[in-house]
Amino acid sequence: MSGPRLAAALAIAxxxxxxxxxxxGMRQYVLHVAIQIFIWAFIGSAWSLMGRFGLVSLGHGAxxxxxxxxxxxxxxxxxxxxxxxxxxxxxxxxxVALVLGYPCFRFRVVGHYFGLVTLxxxxxxxxxxxxxxxxxxxxxxxxxxxAGGDSLLAVQFxxxxxxxxAALLVWLxxxxxxxxxxxxxxxxxxxxxxxxxxxxxxxxxHVTRFKLGITVASAALTAFGGALYAQYIxxxxxxxxxxxxxxxxxVFAVVLxxxxxxxxxxxxxxxxxxxxxxxxxxxxxxxxxMAETIYGVLLIVFIIFLPAGIAGGARRLVGRRxxxxxxxxx
Amino acid sequence: xxxIFLVEAAINGILLGGVLAVLAxxxxxxFGVLDIVWIAYVDLVMLAMYAFYFMVQGxxxxxxxxxxxxxxxxxxxxxxxxxxxxxxxxxxxxxxxLLATGGLLFFLQSFATFLWTTDHRSVRLxxxxxxxxxxxxxxxxxxxxxxxxLAMLALYLFLRHTYIGTAIRAVSQDRDAMALMGANPQRxxxxxxxxxxxxxxxxxxxxxxxxxVHPFFGGQFGPLTFMICVLGGLGNMVGxxxxxxxxxxxxxxxxVMFSTEMGYVIAFVVFIxxxxxxxxxxxxxxx
Numbered sequence: 001m002s003g004p005r006l007a008a009a010l011a012i013a014x015x016x017x018x019x020x021x022x023x024x025g026m027r028q029y030v031l032h033v034a035i036q037i038f039i040w041a042f043i044g045s046a047w048s049l050m051g052r053f054g055l056v057s058l059g060h061g062a063x064x065x066x067x068x069x070x071x072x073x074x075x076x077x078x079x080x081x082x083x084x085x086x087x088x089x090x091x092x093x094x095x096v097a098l099v100l101g102y103p104c105f106r107f108r109v110v111g112h113y114f115g116l117v118t119l120x121x122x123x124x125x126x127x128x129x130x131x132x133x134x135x136x137x138x139x140x141x142x143x144x145x146x147a148g149g150d151s152l153l154a155v156q157f158x159x160x161x162x163x164x165x166a167a168l169l170v171w172l173x174x175x176x177x178x179x180x181x182x183x184x185x186x187x188x189x190x191x192x193x194x195x196x197x198x199x200x201x202x203x204x205x206h207v208t209r210f211k212l213g214i215t216v217a218s219a220a221l222t223a224f225g226g227a228l229y230a231q232y233i234x235x236x237x238x239x240x241x242x243x244x245x246x247x248x249x250x251v252f253a254v255v256l257x258x259x260x261x262x263x264x265x266x267x268x269x270x271x272x273x274x275x276x277x278x279x280x281x282x283x284x285x286x287x288x289x290m291a292e293t294i295y296g297v298l299l300i301v302f303i304i305f306l307p308a309g310i311a312g313g314a315r316r317l318v319g320r321r322x323x324x325x326x327x328x329x330x
Numbered sequence: 331x332x333x334i335f336l337v338e339a340a341i342n343g344i345l346l347g348g349v350l351a352v353l354a355x356x357x358x359x360x361f362g363v364l365d366i367v368w369i370a371y372v373d374l375v376m377l378a379m380y381a382f383y384f385m386v387q388g389x390x391x392x393x394x395x396x397x398x399x400x401x402x403x404x405x406x407x408x409x410x411x412x413x414x415x416x417x418x419x420x421x422x423x424x425x426x427x428l429l430a431t432g433g434l435l436f437f438l439q440s441f442a443t444f445l446w447t448t449d450h451r452s453v454r455l456x457x458x459x460x461x462x463x464x465x466x467x468x469x470x471x472x473x474x475x476x477x478x479x480l481a482m483l484a485l486y487l488f489l490r491h492t493y494i495g496t497a498i499r500a501v502s503q504d505r506d507a508m509a510l511m512g513a514n515p516q517r518x519x520x521x522x523x524x525x526x527x528x529x530x531x532x533x534x535x536x537x538x539x540x541x542x543v544h545p546f547f548g549g550q551f552g553p554l555t556f557m558i559c560v561l562g563g564l565g566n567m568v569g570x571x572x573x574x575x576x577x578x579x580x581x582x583x584x585x586v587m588f589s590t591e592m593g594y595v596i597a598f599v600v601f602i603x604x605x606x607x608x609x610x611x612x613x614x615x616x617x
Binding site for chain 1: 415419429430
């Protein structure tokens, strides 16, 4: 096995074995943090699928909310298992993506305008959830009805290790999809579209089809992530799962980590989670808002000085060191 | 439903539209010149509202002193944002510019939470209402409306009849040509940011008449303000003015007929649909 592959295999083995490392009373907490990081990194990867091609969506909360709420509502009101509710949520999110994406790409809504249209869609979903308070409980949020103990059918488990492995698997699947797109013809086509749409169309690239395809894929994965998160937290709230707030948080974690790198979303999510958890442990609730304050400053500083994110910056640093060696064939 | 409610809602819509127009024009002025959307614009308004609150409630200043002082605070904030955040990334990709001001949004919201907690604070001005034909018009809405119309008139005269105003309009028409003519765009940028910031300060004063301030105040009006700007055509001042009233009427009447949230939902859906039909804004000429 080559170097990077071996490293990847070792890292995955370490992650698989991690829950069995003796951690005393810390186990539940460590697992809880790890699960959140995996799920949000997966959602970040889903966002970056389209974000890296200049399709900057500021409304991924819409897909997240649709996925999470569909799953929870179907279970709470109709006792429909999340195994069917989840796909229903993903399907609905795909529908939203098509209804939004097709006219956007057909009429060439790009750049700022695309960002603001998606932002509006995210807000519409949030407000609709609040407005339909008769069965969504509005801004109070909705608690997932318990199945009474562990149940595979209801996807409810008291043991966090189940969710740890599920989240790990989902995150790895997300990486695999990202990698496949990275290695595909679609990447070349989408990059060309991102550079110059007219030029891309003139060499025979079907602009609308490619953009719609990547948007649908991104929306479906995001909705799936939302459904998984809802099953784990067992509570959904319109402000934390849809609207502008969470949409921007997804974008920022990815930008911080590096949106052009495979591990960028994980690095960004891990860093922001570690920051907020660390400050919460260090200061308790005394310094409410301090973690996000530092986070905001970091974001601004990063965008000014390291626009490719941590992963991208690190890679460039390594690249610079390696470059002279390969450049001089002695 | 009693038609009087609809009339009252329509009038309230117009009154709110005036204040929204101040917000939208401030943001749009900056966009027209710098080609950057300040996502955190309404969060600067939030900061200025806190300044107004502390001047009035904390130090007992008269509203007539605190108002202009808030304008100055807004202008200084605008200059600070430009020099610290915008000017290093003037030539970056548009998305990075958007995200940098988004980072500022996070920073302002959470720093305000850190400093002042999430309590709602209100200046609590008690002003009378006038009754015209069975409709109550509270002065807390009428006065801000009147001031906002005057302010927009002042902005218009400033852009039309002063030297620097002309320069601002010239830059928003063609940035590169302006530099070729030997003008210094940097100075125009700073002045524009100051004027945009002052508009934020003014909006903060006017909004303080009706709303209490809290760290997440920006979320209440932020998305709406961007949408008004885009609906009117980014950089198009007349368009933003018209769009403010269109959106505020939809929200006010939709709010009475269905619910507050549905009023916003209808407004946002109208925005999305208009974007598809007329991507350049409602007043744009068709290509």
